[in-house]
Amino acid sequence: MLTTKSLSHHYGNEKLSFPDLNIRKGEQWLLLGESGSGKTTLLHILTGIKKPFSGEVFIQETELYKLSGQELDQFRGQNIGVVFQQAHLIKSLTVKENLFLAQTFAGFKNNEDRIIEVLTELDIIQKINSYPASLSQGQLQRASIARAVLNKPFLLFADEPTSSLDNKNAKTVVDLLLKLSESSGGTLVVSTHDDRVKEAFSKEYIL
Numbered sequence: 217m218l219t220t221k222s223l224s225h226h227y228g229n230e231k232l233s234f235p236d237l238n239i240r241k242g243e244q245w246l247l248l249g250e251s252g253s254g255k256t257t258l259l260h261i262l263t264g265i266k267k268p269f270s271g272e273v274f275i276q277e278t279e280l281y282k283l284s285g286q287e288l289d290q291f292r293g294q295n296i297g298v299v300f301q302q303a304h305l306i307k308s309l310t311v312k313e314n315l316f317l318a319q320t321f322a323g324f325k326n327n328e329d330r331i332i333e334v335l336t337e338l339d340i341i342q343k344i345n346s347y348p349a350s351l352s353q354g355q356l357q358r359a360s361i362a363r364a365v366l367n368k369p370f371l372l373f374a375d376e377p378t379s380s381l382d383n384k385n386a387k388t389v390v391d392l393l394l395k396l397s398e399s400s401g402g403t404l405v406v407s408t409h410d411d412r413v414k415e416a417f418s419k420e421y422i423l
């Protein structure tokens with residue numbers, strides 16, 4: 217359901233080539249590689265954020281970079297969830313307003329019940345009307361996960377989701393990502409060099 221063909225990207229003279237990927241529905245993968253090997257670049261290519269220099273990305277029957285800009289934005293909003301290394305919430309909006317925005321960007325109507333459901337599941341419902349600056353690091357990470365899973369994407373990506381977390385929060389976040397992707401029958405791809413994460417996954421893609 218997620219396949220790539222001959223992907224490459226380059227920054228100036230530095231060329232990155234990526235082995236082909238073939239990820240099936242419901243699988244949970246780790247994306248491993250040393251610092252600078254291209255994990256973030258690949259994740260950005262797979263999530264529609266960065267057009268590769270060459271090669272193709274297919275998600276089910278859709279060839280991602282054949283979509284127009286607007287189609288791609290909507291496809292991403294509806295089908296792909298991304299948890300970034302640092303939570304990219306808009307500072308001037310509350311948690312709830314940030315989540316409304318994620319629904320709007322995806323072309324969905326605002327659905328407060330769904331927001332309450334997700335924040336309750338992630339145990340940050342008490343922060344629904346708070347601004348990002350008043351959340352702890354762990355709570356911010358969970359708010360960022362809430363935004364990523366809000367629209368029930370069938371593909372969930374996380375880029376170094378545990379790098380700024382202590383052991384307890386790192387385990388909570390990994391367990392949550394696995395549980396959320398399992399419960400929706402979706403597919404999970406996590407980029408990391410964090411040893412605490414590795415044992416929870418059986419499939420690895422090494423750059």
Ligand SMILES: Nc1ncnc2c1ncn2[C@@H]1O[C@H](COP(=O)(O)OP(=O)(O)OP(=O)(O)O)[C@@H](O)[C@H]1O
Nearest residue numbers: 227228230249250251252253254255256257258409
């Ligand atoms: N915007 C950019 N401009 C120039 N070079 C870049 C840019 N982004 C990444 N690179 C280079 O591309 C290579 C891959 O970077 P990338 O961030 O994808 O690696 P990574 O495996 O995610 O690294 P890390 O684990 O340290 O986050 C690195 O050598 C990096 O310096």
